Structure formats: C-alpha cells, structure tokens
Amino acid sequence: SGMDRIFSGIQPTGKLHLGNYFGAIQNWVRLQEEYNSVLYSIVDLHALTIPREPAVLRQSILDTTATLLACGINPEKCLLFQQSQVPEHAELGWILGCLTSMPRIQSFPQWKVKNASQNSEGTVGLFTYPVLQAADILLYKSTHVPVGEDQVLHLELARDIAQHFNKKYGNFFPVPKAILSTTKKIKSLRDPTAKMSKSDPQKLGTLNITDSPEEIVLKFRKAVTDFTSEVTYDPDSRPGVSNLVTIHAAVTGLSIKEVVHQCIGLDTARYKGIVAEAVIQKFAPIGNEIKRLQEDKSHLEKVLQAGAEKAKELASLVYQEIRRLVGF
Numbered sequence: 306s307g308m309d310r311i312f313s314g315i316q317p318t319g320k321l322h323l324g325n326y327f328g329a330i331q332n333w334v335r336l337q338e339e340y341n342s343v344l345y346s347i348v349d350l351h352a353l354t355i356p357r358e359p360a361v362l363r364q365s366i367l368d369t370t371a372t373l374l375a376c377g378i379n380p381e382k383c384l385l386f387q388q389s390q391v392p393e394h395a396e397l398g399w400i401l402g403c404l405t406s407m408p409r410i411q412s413f414p415q416w417k418v419k420n421a422s423q424n425s426e427g428t429v430g431l432f433t434y435p436v437l438q439a440a441d442i443l444l445y446k447s448t449h450v451p452v453g454e455d456q457v458l459h460l461e462l463a464r465d466i467a468q469h470f471n472k473k474y475g476n477f478f479p480v481p482k483a484i485l486s487t488t489k490k491i492k493s494l495r496d497p498t499a500k501m502s503k504s505d506p507q508k509l510g511t512l513n514i515t516d517s518p519e520e521i522v523l524k525f526r527k528a529v530t531d532f533t534s535e536v537t538y539d540p541d542s543r544p545g546v547s548n549l550v551t552i553h554a555a556v557t558g559l560s561i562k563e564v565v566h567q568c569i570g571l572d573t574a575r576y577k578g579i580v581a582e583a584v585i586q587k588f589a590p591i592g593n594e595i596k597r598l599q600e601d602k603s604h605l606e607k608v609l610q611a612g613a614e615k616a617k618e619l620a621s622l623v624y625q626e627i628r629r630l631v632g633f
C-alpha cells in the first residue's frame with residue numbers, strides 16, 4: 306500500500322559473492338521497482354563490529370556503492386545512503402538497547418558463531434548489533450524488510466522491540482514484516498553442504514562477482530562433485546552437482562527443470578565449464594561497470610551525499626517524536 310516502506314542494509318565489506326547477489330541484491334533491484342518508499346543502507350556502523358583498517362573501510366564504502374549501482378540499484382527509485390551519516394541510528398539503538406534483555410541477545414546463534422571465529426572475547430558492539438539493526442529498521446517506521454533465512458531471528462527481535470516500545474510508550478512503530486528471499490541458497494563450491502560465504506576459510510569455495518574469468522574457471526574446476534558423471538538435481542544425495550545447477554539456473558534466469566533438461570548427456574567435468582562460462586557472461590558487464598564507477602569517486606560521493614540528506618530528513622522527523630515519547 307501507499308504506507309509501505311522497505312528497509313534493508315548491507316555491510317561495506319567490499320566484494321559481493323554470488324550468494325549475496327542472488328540472495329539479496331537481485332531482490333533489492335526488484336523491490337525498488339515495486340515499492341514507492343525503499344531505503345537501502347550501507348551499514349558502516351555494523352562493519353565496525355569486527356576490526357577494520359580506517360583506509361580500507363573508507364574504500365569499502367565507496368566500492369560497495371559502486372557495486373550496488375552497477376548491480377542496478379537506482380538512486381532515483383530508492384534511497385541509498387551510508388548509515389553513519391545519520392547519527393539517529395546509533396541514538397535510537399541506545400534507546401532500544403535499554404528495552405532489550407541480555408539473555409535475549411545471548412541466545413543469538415550469530416553471536417556465538419562470529420565470536421567463536423574471532424579468537425577473542427568479542428566486543429559489546431558485536432553483542433548488541435542486532436539491536437542496532439532493529440533501530441535501522443524502526444528509525445524509518447519501515448513496514449517490510451527483505452531478509453534471507455539467516456536474518457529471520459534478527460527481524461523477530463526488531464518486531465519484539467517494536468511491540469515492547471509500543472506497549473510502553475503508545476502505538477508508534479509499525480511491526481515490520483519479512484519479505485523472505487525465495488532464491489535457493491548458493492552453496493560453497495568446495496563444501497556444498499555449507500552456504501557460500503565470505504567467511505568461508507576455503508577461498509576457492511566462494512565466487513565473487515568481480516572474479517576474473519580465469520579465477521571463475523579455476524574455482525569451478527576445483528568444485529567438489531561426486532563419482533557420478535551425469536547432471537541431475539538432487540540436493541540431498543548430490544549436493545555438489547545440484548549446487549552447480551542452482552548457480553546455472555540463477556545466472557541464466559531459467560528454472561532448475563529447464564537447466565537439467567538442457568544438460569542431459571553432459572558429464573560433470575564439461576558441465577563445470579559450461580556453468581563457469583554462464584557466470585562469466587552474466588557478471589562481466591557488471592564487473593566493467595563497477596570498475597568504471599570506482600574511477601569516478603566524486604560521483605559516488607555525490608550519490609551518498611544526496612542519499613544521506615534525504616535519509617536524515619526522514620530520520621529526524623521520526624526521531625523527534627521518539628525523543629518526546631521517551632521523555633527527553
């Protein structure tokens with residue numbers, strides 16, 4: 306409806322992999338066409354939950370901007386902005402943190418996993434970032450949030466916090482709903498039982514959208530399959546080959562059935578080459594556009610500047626109300 310507002314965020318961690326592209330960004334591009342009010346945030350505050358070099362972070366914010374634009378995010382159709390340029394995110398995060406119990410956050414699997422992978426005790430920021438995510442969403446009174454399965458718990462927290470706030474201070478926030486990604490999970494090429502992820506220790510398992518043709522061919526050549534040479538789709542008993550089919554379907558826009566039908570008679574070794582070629586075809590133009598945009602730093606900064614101004618306007622209206630409600 307006319308009151309619908311979409312919010313989603315992405316961390317500025319440089320490279321996107323195919324899972325991010327098909328699981329998130331492709332939906333973002335579709336949603337900016339379908340909804341009038343759409344906000345996409347490059348969430349640099351969240352990026353600080355793990356240590357970053359300042360120069361690298363600064364560059365990653367620009368690279369992520371270039372990447373989103375190259376993938377089809379259009380600032381005429383949505384509001385693209387950098388989270389830290391709108392200080393109300395952190396301020397509302399504080400208020401919402403004061404409405405959230407410790408054990409609730411302690412139970413988040415994300416906390417346990419990310420923390421365990423870091424060889425340290427973890428920071429307060431990493432612990433509370435789901436609360437900041439709730440603030441990101443609620444600051445704009447968002448009604449819908451596109452999420453992958455792995456983010457459903459976090460959205461549930463945002464919904465609970467919204468309800469808690471409404472109960473305490475009067476009905477104020479819409480309780481945001483999930484728009485669940487219907488895309489099949491892309492799995493690691495090296496361990497097709499795990500999802501493709503930038504934190505995969507097996508670097509050859511993850512396909513970045515900016516990988517060179519040589520890297521793409523190599524990664525497919527090293528992809529784990531099995532001892533059957535036919536191309537079939539059966540994720541439970543043949544996860545490796547099925548993942549190739551999933552990727553093939555995603556990059557061509559065909560259905561799984563159509564892809565499998567096309568590949569009758571191929572052996573998996575040849576099939577890897579065919580899927581590699583399809584991936585190269587799909588992402589070469591996007592890669593070129595990313596490079597072109599990266600060379601135009603002032604354009605990227607202008608896009609972020611314009612986005613920040615509009616986001617600040619929306620945020621400050623809502624936040625003024627919140628201040629009044631909580632008694633500031």
Ligand code: ADP
Nearest residue numbers: 324325328329453490491492500501502503504
């Ligand atoms: P990563 O696991 O690489 O750190 P994130 O957790 O930052 O990825 O996810 C960013 C977005 O990309 C989320 O919406 C998530 O659902 C989506 N996503 C991440 N990995 C995959 C995947 N392998 N398949 C489909 N979607 C994915």
Ligand code: NA
Nearest residue numbers: 337340341382
């Ligand atoms: Na729009």
